[in-house]
Every structure is written in structure tokens, then in C-alpha cells.
Amino acid sequence: KGGFEHFMLKEIYEQPKAMRDTMTGRLNAESKLITFPELNWTPDEMSDINKIFIVACGTAYHAGIVGKYYLEQLARVPVEVDIASEFRYRNPVLEPESMAVIISQSGETSDTLAALREAKRLGSRTLAVTNVVGSSIAREADQVVYTYAGPEIAVASTKAYTTQLLAMLMLAVYVGRLRGSLAEEKAEALATGLVSIPEQIHKMLEDVDQIKVFAREYGSSEDAFFLGRSLDYAVALEGALKLKEISYIHAEAYAAGELKHGTLALIVSGVPVIVLATQMDVYDKTVSNLQEVKAREAVVIAIGFEGDTSLGKYADHVIYIPKTDKYLAPLLAVLPL
Numbered sequence: 001k002g003g004f005e006h007f008m009l010k011e012i013y014e015q016p017k018a019m020r021d022t023m024t025g026r027l028n029a030e031s032k033l034i035t036f037p038e039l040n041w042t043p044d045e046m047s048d049i050n051k052i053f054i055v056a057c058g059t060a061y062h063a064g065i066v067g068k069y070y071l072e073q074l075a076r077v078p079v080e081v082d083i084a085s086e087f088r089y090r091n092p093v094l095e096p097e098s099m100a101v102i103i104s105q106s107g108e109t110s111d112t113l114a115a116l117r118e119a120k121r122l123g124s125r126t127l128a129v130t131n132v133v134g135s136s137i138a139r140e141a142d143q144v145v146y147t148y149a150g151p152e153i154a155v156a157s158t159k160a161y162t163t164q165l166l167a168m169l170m171l172a173v174y175v176g177r178l179r180g181s182l183a184e185e186k187a188e189a190l191a192t193g194l195v196s197i198p199e200q201i202h203k204m205l206e207d208v209d210q211i212k213v214f215a216r217e218y219g220s221s222e223d224a225f226f227l228g229r230s231l232d233y234a235v236a237l238e239g240a241l242k243l244k245e246i247s248y249i250h251a252e253a254y255a256a257g258e259l260k261h262g263t264l265a266l267i268v269s270g271v272p273v274i275v276l277a278t279q280m281d282v283y284d285k286t287v288s289n290l291q292e293v294k295a296r297e298a299v300v301i302a303i304g305f306e307g308d309t310s311l312g313k314y315a316d317h318v319i320y321i322p323k324t325d326k327y328l329a330p331l332l333a334v335l336p337l
């Protein structure tokens, strides 16, 4: 366990290295270019893709939801995200112009493998995003992007998830440039921002005292809620899964705007609500949702950018993360979760 108390903690602390390994050979810090030599796609190959299906289970599925935002916003391709155990039985509409992106840490999850086979049977192109070299999914997909996270022993994914997000973001930048839908300057700015991410994660992991206080204070709660909009919502889904899996606390994630459609009834005095507020285009809306849960006397732990002076006025506690681009924020916002 490398001196750590357990494997999950070890793998949390391996994230800076894992992320550097995911970038190696793909992100050139000098030219600010993101490429995938193993794919070597051409603009023509990319321009006729009419739809991407991302298929996965559990944490990998949550990485796929973040991937949808990335691919739609940066590469302007319509994306559907499916749970593998649903996709394989629902007779989906795929064609040669579709691309199925299959995400799996192990490359062996049986529903995900079956979904890959179904996509191939329907004539779609297939790409595996996986960690395990030579796994069944890696072998059977047309093409593979390895995440190079190193062995996952803990079962509860941490570095597997963050490297999947990183791979999906780099893929979206790569496809966006090939399709001509992403401006050079934006692609370069994202590449530059990514170079700093491993060090930023390293620094965040050095100071976890605040997290320990929250664990002591709220560890005996029976329920917890995670709220966010846009990419923050996608990250909230993984936060809720991890809390359930590791602490046995019932946890739910909601798109913050969905709260008023019934769920607000569950927000009662003292319930911890973790609100992610890193997406500036929906920031005001998120803060107004935060105020709604505060009005019902929930305990609000907000996650926002350093320098944000307003969150502290409404939330009970704020966890600050380094200020970064909205597409890079999930890579940092998920750490405290």
C-alpha cells in the first residue's frame, strides 16, 4: 500500500502521476497540441460522424456524461450516453456513421463488453477508452485509447475516473480540431491549462484537514445530496456514488434546476447538501438553488473557485479549488467529493 492506510487512499494520491501518464505522448506542452498518435484520425474520417454513443457502467458511465458535455460543446457532435446494461438490450439505432465510445477501467465488464459487440454488430465504428492493456474490450474495439492510470486495486474508482475525464477532454479537443469546430486558440488554452492540472491536484491533496473536519462532523448523517448544473451536475453524480459506496450513506445527485420538481421535500433541517458552483455560465442559477436549500435549513457545503467571495455568504462551508477553465473544473472539483 506504499505507506497508505488503504489502497483507495493510495490511488487518490496517485492521481497527479496517473494524469501525467495519460497526457504523455498526446499533449505537447510546447506546441500546445493535443493529438492521439494511436488513432491518427483524418479530418475526413471525423467529418462524417453523425452521432457518438458513449456506453459504460458505474463510474465509467459518469465519466461518459462528462464526456458528452465535452464532445458536444467542443466538437459539436450529438452524443448519447447509455448505461451498458440498458444499451445492449434496447435495440439502439446505430449506423456506419455512428461511433460508439466504450469506457471501461477494467476492459472486462460483461455488460460493457456486450454493448461493444452490439455496436459492432450494428455496423458502428467503435473506440475503447480503457485502462487495462490487452483487455477484452481493448482487443475487440476497432481502436483503443488507454488511460494509463496504473493498476486499480481499490475497486472504488478514483484515479480511473479522473484519467477517464482527462482522456475524454483530450479526445474532444482532438476531434473538435479535426472537425474544424474548435478554435485553435481555445484548443491551445485548454492544453496549457491541462499541463498545470497534475501539480494543482498534488497541492490540493497536500491539504485535506478541512475534509477531515467534514468527515467527523457529517459522517453520521443518513442522507446527503449533491447538486450542480451543467458539468457540475455530471461531477455530482460521481460524488454521490462514491459517498454511497464508501460510507454507506444514502446519497443522491440532482441537476440543481430539477430540485423543485419534487425532491425539495427531502431537503430538511440538518441534511448535508454539497453544491458545486464552478460553471460560471449557470452560476447565478446555482446560487439561487443553494439559497433554496439553505432556506430549508440544510447544511450547505459549497465547492467553488478560489477568489469567489459570494459563496461564503450563503453556504455554511466552502471548499475552494484553484480557478481554472470550465472544462477543466471537473478534474479538480471531484477531488474533495
Ligand code: M6R
Binding pocket: 057, 058, 059, 060, 061, 103, 104, 105, 106, 107, 108, 109, 112, 155, 156, 157, 245
Ligand atoms: O471496469 P469498469 O470501468 O467497466 O467498471 C464499471 C463499474 O463497475 C465501475 O466503474 C464502478 O462503478 C466503480 N469501480 C465504482 O467506484
